Amino acid sequence: MHPPRAFRRTALSLGLTAALVASVSVPAYAGPADGLRGTGAATSPAAGPVHSITDSLARQVASSLTDRSARNRIVSAVTRDSVDLASVEPGSALSSAIRTANRDVLAAKGLPASGGSLLRLRLADAGMRAALDRGETPLVTAAPNDDTVTSVTAYDPAGRAVQLDAVRLPDRPVLVVEVDTSKALPMGLKLIRDELAARGLASTAADPTATTRTTGSATATAGYWATKVTAVRLSDDKEPWIKGDAEIFNLVGGFGLDGKAKVDVVQMPYLDKDGQTYYPNQLLVHFNGYKYNLADVVMMEDDGDTNYQGLVKAIVTALLTIVDGGMYIPLVNAILDAIPTSWYTDDPDYVDSWYTLSTSSSGRLNGAAGNGWLDVVPYFVQPL
Template sequence: MTQVLKAALTSVAAFTALTLTAGAAAAVPAQTSPRAQAPSKVFTITDHLARQVAGELADQTARGHVASTTASGPADLLTIEPDTRLGQEARAANRAVLAAKALPATSGSLLRLRLANTGTRAALERGEVPLVAAAPTDDEPAEVTAYDPLGGKVLLDPVKAPDRPVLVVEVDVAKAMPMGLELVRDVLADRGIKAVKPSASRITESRTTESQALAANGYWATKINAIRLNNDQEPWIKGAAEIYSVVGGFGLDGAPAVNIVQMPYLDNDGTTYYPNQLIVHFSAYKYNLADVVMMEDDGDTNYQALATAIANALLSIADLGYYVPLVNAILSAIPTSWWTDDPDYVDSWYTLSTASSGRLNGAAANGWMDVAPYWVSAL
């Protein structure tokens, strides 16, 4: 997963009162001890399963089967040895992971096995005994704990990949995140927070005759032409990032309204992407302003907790007749544990408007977006 810079962090209390305009410096969450928090529930589950998988690989036949099933990419752990003790362990672990992420038990398999250091694939196929580790939810682990088939622990350098094959037990975040974000949308709707639904008709319901005529033909949006997150030295054991953004503003009725935007292309730090993605739809907002909070799912996100944090933050904000940025309230409501060992916060952008264009640096200095106004024509 992508690694987030932990730079220049100030207290939450200091930024909750700030009202920022576009391009102004912003405070970011307070930093706590990077080792203060216990391992996440998901990591505890996958770490235990990694030890079980390692034990099964003492058998040469099992090693050959695993080598073949992971040859072309990650393999579904529930299907590798479905009728064995390992299969039972995997199914139990999958149920526990679904519960830890607040996903329905009917969501299917989320656990997979991946060869982390692909340069050792030939060695694995020759029958070399691999180590097995769980994907850490910490982007800056001091070490990576792996297991050998005898149950022994092997501590690995998080920066330099070993020459020995390492199989990783991990959550398929690309599969989990769409289900989880849909849960977030449902919870927000149940709490009375409207989703942003691009529609010219919503503008025509509450604006003047002149504006109605304009809105009937379309609306303005903000388009991302290019985007880049800062390059950090990330653990070799991590896979691609799964990024999403919480885009919020005041709806036409004056109540906070949000849109959860997936950014599945944004895999790696230090890479510039050119998505041409619409990030803000201004047809749904009372003011000509909206905020963006970018987050990363490291595999351990509890979507119910995420939704509750966002809802509690937004429901505390009142329309005062002028625009108040929503970023600070969202960040201050997110549990402190999310900022330690598991930096899910990536960056934030304040007060985007229909006139926003050019390069916009994130408030946390973790990345930038090149944006431009985009006219969405009505059909």
Template sequence: MTRVRMATLATVAALALTTGTAQAAPTATSLSSAGPTATTEPAAGTEKSSKVFAITDRLAGQVASALADRTVRDRIASATTSGAADLLKLERETSLGPAARAANLSVLAAKGLPANGGSVLQVRLADPGMRAALARGEVPLVAAVPTDDAPTAVTAYDPLGGKVLLDPVRAPQRPVLVIDVDVAKSLTMGLQLMRDALAARGIVAARPAAAASAGGYWATKVNAIQLSDDQEPWIKGAAEIYSIVGGFGLDGKPTVNIVQMPYLDYDGTTYYPNQLLVHFSAYKYNLADVVMMEDDGDTNYQQLAQAIAAALLTIADGGAYIPLVSAILSAIPTSWWTDDPDYVDSWYTLSTTSSGRLHGAAAHGWMDVSPYWVSQL
């Protein structure tokens, strides 16, 4: 998923590459035509720690092995012609059944989602331009989306058992099938799980009946928004962005509202959502903060909800507004910063009169906002 990274908090260690000898790592061009015996591997211990990546990487190797069967290969090629395909639907028509079902259950558990959450795994072509080669019958490689946003190589698997490293910047000519989490589906489930978990601790913003007696309330509307451009690996897909809006509730306790922003797919692109981001009927002082996050596939929603709740419940209302951004950021597990940051940007102290272009504190994005009166029906 394309994301904007916070350089001052997130540091990425370079992956060390070995080829079994002292020679330089092959380029994407040479590897895309490499035979199945041309195997290159990362040095031991260089993979970033991610339960979800460990699962999808293992499944990528199993899918690659299944592609040795021409029937399976043709079925997957057909299913991915117009986009991503549900792996659990494919498993009913191929030999991938046990591996796909086991991997799906493991991913649900790793993300803190219920076991009956359905299928959250998909397979897609890394780039639409690879469809012609796949249609001609060229045997694809299979890779999982790496956890690290700045890998020095993408590990891919050959149907005959070889493992190759691909350049993360230049897409190979050989088609690559990508095993990925259906983040759009998992995010919807996960955010509802977070809302429920936070509500159980009394920290989900609720719009009081007082707003109705006033005839409505003020909100902040996002008229336009853009995240900064960066250079992501070709294997990444669209982002899945959400925002944690925090402030003090009318009872004086810290409270949050979680807002999904499903349109915000790619950085460097301006979107015009006209979305209501902050509903001030729920916040004392008519002030609130926004912390923008991305689900890159390995977010554990239960852990995140528990961490935010634990951090906010320690804050007391002292009679004046205190920004909650730092408390929310400090609640995010340390590993998310060091291995794979999910933080995008933050906006401090939005009010009922906030308007114009507001740049994020991390300088990774901006929003054009305006006050909006929400009339009660």
């Protein structure tokens, strides 16, 4: 299990070349300190819908531990690895509660009811195995959607709530109920891509078969330029012990050949730890489908509570209002303004953003919010 992640909201200004500043107005995006007002969905309280569901389920899982046989089976399973909750205690009252909770989580995340099992149970820390081996009964809690919590609520088998310090690892073993974001993210990104395509807002820039493109006054007849990420690193911050892995994805925006704003969705499945540098050599921006030699990147994560239906509706609403005026307009602010405010104030769904990447972008690019950096180089994609 990898350490959890949290992200700062402190903004840093984004330095741009003189040429870009002269041609494009690009304000650095400072996050909630600038008074963000998301229009895509209503602001949710700190204990969002997903956490409310998993918190209730955590209490029920804890109650099931009063049965010694059930406790032994559950403890034995989680000490080996995280457990798909759908496989826990089949045919029992707990199993019925898990099915109901999973159905509610799928709905809360805007995912189809046919999405399968998204809930899992894990041991909060590998060092707790020894206590379980000694026969200690664990507490059960739900992973919060807030990285700034100072305490977390866990439950004992009698249903009593126990407050635990969010920073100091507890002495007693703890089981964590959470959303398996590695399963949820691919479904969510497919939903986003399908909806963007249906509204004519999906980027075709990553299509390697589209080798004849008109970009401004130039025509590419063989291959195209892209931006390759050679290294990436996110901030290393103090974080709650309870938080699990998050899944990173990027919204890459530009203007398509038809002059409409377009978005491509790019996942970074390897980026599972903060404070560590990764060397993916991943293509992030494909310029063959863009009218201008510029694109923007908004990096986000699903830490369990992301509602993909709400996200894509917010993006669509924002992008449909943008008109190509014959000059590149950065899309970062439009996307960020559309995202619900709660995604900045309560949890780390917004990670960082990068303005105006071009085919000549090279070197280290610091994110506008100061949460990470990318090392990039131009890369020419040869035709098949």
